[in-house]
Amino acid sequence: MDIVQLAAQHAHEDFDGEPAEAGQPRPDLLDVTRRALRGDDRATERALVAHSIRGVTTVAQRRRLVAAPGLAAVVRVPTAAWVGPVARILRGSAEWGYVYEAPVQRRRSAEDTHDRTIANALAQGMRLLGISPDPERLLPPTLVSACDLRIDVAFPDADLLAAVVRSAVGRRHPLPMESYDATGLDLPDIVAAIRLNSTPVECLVRLERARASRLAPDPGVADAPRLADLHGYGEAMAWCQDLLRDLAEWRAGRTPFPNGSARAVLAGPPGTGKTQLVRSLAREAGMPLVATSMASWFTNSSGNLDGVLRQVDALWERARAVAPAVVLIDELDALPNRAGMEARDRTWWTPVVTHVLLSLDGACSGVTDGLVVVGCTNHVGMLDEALVRPGRLERVIQVRTPDDPVVREAIMRSHLGGDLAGEDLSPVALATAGAMGADLMALVRDARRRARVAGRPLGVVDLMALAAPPVRRTPDDDRTCAVHEAGHAVVATMLGLRVTAVSLVETATYAGTVTVDRGRPGAMLRAGLEREVSILLAGLAAEQVVLGVRSAGGGGSPTSDLAQATAILACVHGEQGLGRTLSYVPCHVGRLAPHVAEAVEHDLQRLFRATMTLLASRRDALERVTARLLVERVLSGDVVRGFLGEPGPAVEGCLAPKRPRRPGKRRPPTAG
Incomplete structure (x- = not known):
């Protein structure tokens, strides 16, 4: 049965499939098949839109839409692709003073003009229609607020698609669409799939293929x-x-x-x-x-x-x-x-x-x-x-850098798949301190390439060669770097933090790294902030204690130890109210207020001396960590703790500033 025969069959049916009463005017809104003549390249589109409107409206609403005088109607459509087709159907079904099609945001100036036009048109009894996927945001506000009839067109469901297929191909036998899911199909997808001179099954196959393509995962x-x-x-x-x-x-x-x-x-x-x-x-x-x-x-x-x-x-x-x-x-x-x-x-x-x-x-x-x-x-x-x-x-x-070597090992194993399943990767995990997940993925990839070029299976040696490449520093520079990193690790451990790894492996940014697990951040008191500063200064302090001289390794960039220590103390005195004054002074390192700069320098010198005192008290452990680090290049935090033993009580107390004695009369000695 072609579209003309189908039109003749339905020529006397009303909107809901009931015969129209003789002599009564018959609304044309949903008489789609009468309009879908042979050669109409929009027949399927008209049928789909009309069935969609029919599915969400009553007969009374459709009669108002067609003939009610002075009507302000708003139609919400699923996507922007529906705006034009819905407008064509409704323009052809009734007379409208103005039809506003808004698939995208209008300019504010244009919106103001439309609001004035709408107000005047409604006052004169004109019929107005607005169509948009987001009426409240995209249509002129005056039209939305004056709306007499609101229609929300939904995405097609299985029953609606079955009706459109029957209208297009002229087949009345049941279609296998009871549980069909049209999720992801936009109007052009459906129109392209439901074709004249096709069988219902062919239309369904094309619909499913379009849906699978739309929903194909990235x-x-x-x-x-x-x-x-x-x-x-x-x-x-x-x-x-x-x-x-x-x-x-x-x-x-x-x-x-x-x-x-x-x-x-x-x-x-x-x-x-x-x-x-x-x-x-x-x-x-x-x-x-x-x-x-x-x-x-x-x-x-x-x-x-x-x-x-x-x-x-x-x-x-x-x-x-x-x-x-x-x-x-x-x-x-x-x-x-x-x-x-x-x-x-x-x-x-x-x-x-x-x-x-x-x-x-x-x-x-x-x-x-x-x-x-x-x-x-x-x-x-x-x-x-x-x-x-x-x-x-x-x-x-927050998604943070994987500081725990156990986590880094697990990340590497996820990229290795079944390779190196029984091998110990903990040395590689320690050597990759500071590495991101992407760095570890690249490490595994490059290690595979290295083994492939060498013509042998992947081994731990390939991972380690990339994680800890040969030393490029001079022996003296290497020792200075080892002392520096050992100082960070020893002080952090003595102050009660958990060091997970110490590394002499050079990265693009640092000559060495110490990874510290600080746990869950708590209330930041001044003592806690000064502890952080002491750990940052510990590298330079260790160089002073062991080598008798400081290197430039503690400064030189905005991420250096000295830069971070200065920034923390600048906030203490200028922004956080933890110094001598309560006034808020915005702190930008390099442009510090004179009194803030003076206080920061005073505390840096005080904490540097206190940190040197800490390290001098455990110089034996500091030098043993340094010597071990020079040989193995990477140490776990357990090795550092083993050299230090249990930290003494109230070790942090030596960082506190000494209080000056109050002036007063000296008490005379008591008689024996």
Whole structure:
């Protein structure tokens, strides 16, 4: 049966399949088959849109939509792709004074003009229609507030698709669509799959193929490791596990979608595996991943303001189309912080930031269930405060460098697979102190290449050769470096912290490293801050004690020991109210107020002398750690603790400043 025969068969049916009464005007809104004549290249599109409207409206609503005078109607559609087709159907079904199609954000000036036009048109009794995927945000506010009839068109379900297939191909026999899931299909996908002169089964095959293509996981998701195989994520992993439990409760129908716990920012240094964790989360949750970034908004558009805003809208439309889904906004700090913008940048960037914030409101509200939204950043301090407030990306979770050698060994084994299963990798784990997850992945990859070039199986020697390359320093420089790192390790251990590794292995940034587990941060009193400063000064203090002279290894860069120690003490005296004054003085190292600079230098000298005293009291242990470090290049914290034994009581007390005696009369000696 072709489309013309189908039209003739339904020529006397009303909207709901009931015969029209004789002599009564018959509304044309859903009489799609009469309009879908042979040669109409939009027949399937018309049928799909019309059936969708029919499924969410009553006969009375459709009659109002067609004929009610002075009507202000608003139609919410699933995505921007539906705006034009819905407008064509409704324009052809009734007379309208104005039809507003808003798939993307309008300019403010244009919006003001539309508001005045709408008010005047309604006052004159005109019929107005607005169509948008987000009416409250994209349509003129006057039209939304004056709305008499609101229609929300939903994504097609199985019954609706079956009806469209029957209308298009003219087959009345049952279709195998009882449990068909159309998640992820946008209007163009469905129109392209349901073709005239096809069988119902052929249409269904094309629909399923389109759905599979739309929902095909990102290659990074398909290959992502299970969460159980990831190590060193701490708080971030706990958040993932809690979220998976909340999602399981939601899918079971016992709780609403966990909008609060499903929004977060992962913050940490580059290479700590933030994006990898999000991909693994999407795989574990069984959700498609919709990934984006500020850079993609520019590269996928003209780079003009309207093009960037359209990319933001397209992100959420794509996410809603495949929901439930995980949305990843990578390099979130590329979106400028409005508080730090220069005047010349504010005009262009403020609409972008505002638009992103408003779109987040829509995506993170209870109206839009099924979206897990995660942002990733290397610089959490650069984020706009409005991004991380409650209701948006309200939780910031730190992803830190894997300081524990056991964790680094587990990360390497996850990349090694079954290789070196029975081998001891603890020396390699110790030698990679300070390495990120990405560094460890590259280490395993390069070690495989090294073994392949040598024509033999991978061995621990290949990993160790890359983790601890040959020494390039002179013997004197190497000894100075060993004394320096041993000083850090000995003082940290004496002050009650747990040293996990000491290394002479050179990195791109440091000549050696000491990894310290500081545990959970507590209330930062001045004594705790001075302890941190003493550990930072311990390298130079050890050089003074053992070698009788200091090297330049404690300074030279903004991340050096001296730079960090100076910054801590500057905050103590200028910003944290822990010095002699309570006044707040913003501290930028290099531009310190004179009284703050004087106090900082006084404390640096005092703590340096106290640290030298600590090391001189255990010089034997300091030199034994140095000698062992020169031979083995990497030591565990247990070796350092073994040389020191149990730390003495109140060792930290020697860092406290000595109180001067109060002036007064000397008491006379008592008589014997």
